Amino acid sequence: MSRSKEVLSQSILFSGLPEQDIAALTAIAVEKPVAAGELIFSEGDPGDGFYVTLEGMIKVYKLSTEGKEQILHMFGPGEPFGEVPVFSGKAFPASAEGVKKSRVLFFPRKAFRDLITTNPSVAMNMLAVLSRRLRNFTIQVENLSLKEVPARLAGYFLLQAEEQKNPDTITLNISKGQLASFLGTIPETLSRMLRKMSEQGLVEVQGRTIRLLDRPGLEDLAEFGKMEA
Amino acid sequence: MSRSKEVLSQSILFSGLPEQDIAALTAIAVEKPVAAGELIFSEGDPGDGFYVTLEGMIKVYKLSTEGKEQILHMFGPGEPFGEVPVFSGKAFPASAEGVKKSRVLFFPRKAFRDLITTNPSVAMNMLAVLSRRLRNFTIQVENLSLKEVPARLAGYFLLQAEEQKNPDTITLNISKGQLASFLGTIPETLSRMLRKMSEQGLVEVQGRTIRLLDRPGLEDLAEFGKMEA
DNA sequence: AACAGTTTTTGACATAAATCAAGGAAAGAT
DNA sequence: ATCTTTCCTTGATTTATGTCAAAAACTGTT
Incomplete structure (x- = not known):
């Protein structure tokens, strides 16, 4: 099994999927190297798919008009990011870039939505991922405000x-x-x-x-x- | 059609569902009146289901140790809340109470998970709901921090x-x-x-x-x- | 090992917003 | 209509943290 498939099969999103499904997934996904400091997507971009970190570390952040940065999340190997536009139909609400030299896997929107409708366990996993993300956000808001x-x-x-x-x-x-x-x-x-x-x-x-x-x-x-x- | 079913059929979560599915849903759901200031659930509660606001307004909030309150969301008619524990398997990360006299519908965890696995469009709708919530959180964090x-x-x-x-x-x-x-x-x-x-x-x-x-x-x-x- | 770049630390100062305290206005109850 | 309670406003003061400026400590490179 390739290094990528190994990361995927152990990720929260695809855990429990049979190996041939993982193989099908990697077939529709595109691997992309990301340099340290390299932009992956910007706030406001349309968002025709989402990503899974394979290696390295990705930050998702917002910038103020004066240039101050607020990091929203840091994602390591196996963690998906940039899913919001896939389901909300709107643009990315924040930007993403590599913190260090990294590799990510890109999943096109449509192929993934098809996978979800035919594979309830992937839908369930994705719901769990988003729920955990929401949970983290409540903590972040609590921290910032209280x-x-x-x-x-x-x-x-x-x-x-x-x-x-x-x-x-x-x-x-x-x-x-x-x-x-x-x-x-x-x-x-x-x-x-x-x-x-x-x-x-x-x-x-x-x-x-x-x-x-x-x-x-x-x-x-x-x-x-x-x-x- | 009852008032509750009407609200549900127009909610983001259940829009597009055939009427008999809505009827099945209301069969598994429990309606509950909520007084102004009445607690619906507390941070740390197990969370064996989620809610949909039928009428009135519900706030979801956190309290600091010194008693300061941070409201995370306000939910009006048709809006679901308290879903995080259903999918994350963990407790409520925040508390909820009525802002004014309200009515809510409670959906038990298991019944709803069953519905999702058999009905991909409900899964898709729930993913959209959570994505929109995430989007709002990024704005809230941006506001608080930047x-x-x-x-x-x-x-x-x-x-x-x-x-x-x-x-x-x-x-x-x-x-x-x-x-x-x-x-x-x-x-x-x-x-x-x-x-x-x-x-x-x-x-x-x-x-x-x-x-x-x-x-x-x-x-x-x-x-x-x-x-x- | 010396260089250029970045990251981190330190100091003096400015400021947004919280706290404390009290008075006034509005809303609900009798 | 009056009372009571809650909500809102105002003023004086404090405080946490941001800003600006510069030095010091790393980092990786030639």
Whole structure:
């Protein structure tokens, strides 16, 4: 089995599909290399299909008129993105580009809609994907509206610790600038908060490696968002 | 046809369904009256089904630990809500309650999943509903992160004008306090911004009636977010 | 190893919006 | 019509975070 098929067969969207269906899928899909910083689609583009990340990392983001960036999602291998226009019939609501050198698979709109109508389990998987996405958005809105930057940061660290299956050390897989943009702030503020958290013994920062020194403290910060001094 | 069936047959989710399917649906669904301020479900509840608003208005919201509220969505007649747990398998990510006296229809999880697997067009409609929801969330995140309160407010007015099909006068269908919560701010700030916009001749406010006096000015404010003085 | 580029940090300052506190207006109940 | 409660407005003040400017620390490259 090719590397692409392997990624697909383990993706949330196509898990449980028999191998010949996966093969049929790769037949209709087009693979595309994406350079670091390369634009995949822009907000307002028509959107005649969606993508699955095969390798690397893709960010989906919005830009303000003054040029500030807000990252909405980061997608790694196996994760689909850009599906909204396929089902809503409207243009992409945001833009996407590679964070690093990546490979993506493009699925044309019509072929995929046909697959869904004949294959209820793919429809169900897609519903699950979109539901999870909605769930993440509610958390993002909650963070932006109801929590301050230190709380968001602490929450991010704890989430990463879980995803990376290491309760006391995490490695950032994006730059601090990109992390700031994901958390809805700017690099200067992020830098200051990291220093503050270090001074209080919550974490130890060394480049992209963050040691979580005080999990209860971080959990408290993530929930209540207050740091003394 | 009963009032409920009428609402359902015109809803985005069930549009295009033959009448006997609608009848079958209402057979599995349970109607429930909801008082103003009555809780329908809470964040963290298991979620063994989803709802469709029949009458009135439902808000879906999050609360901060300090008690501040962020409204995520407002749903009127025909609009479904609370679907995320049906497909993600996880609990409700937010809470829902009636804004005013309402009626809702509850669809049990299993029955609806069965309907979807046998009826691709319902699956397609649900995918469209979730996609549209995602689209709205990207706008909400953009607003919270990249725009200031005056810009969000101007954008809200323009959107309402469109929905109410009246280019120069809108009537708020929620209280100003609830509007503040939807826009991610507090009543005091909203009040001040409304005054500022009035002083600048952008709008004229009389209770819940807002007259849009300067659409180009509002459009500019919504996009660039700057108000002189 | 030195270079040019980017990313990150630090400092001084500006500002949008929240908080606290209180008065006024509107709406619903008796 | 009056009372009571909720909603809305206004003012004074605080605060978190953004802006601007510059230095320092990395990164990868010749």
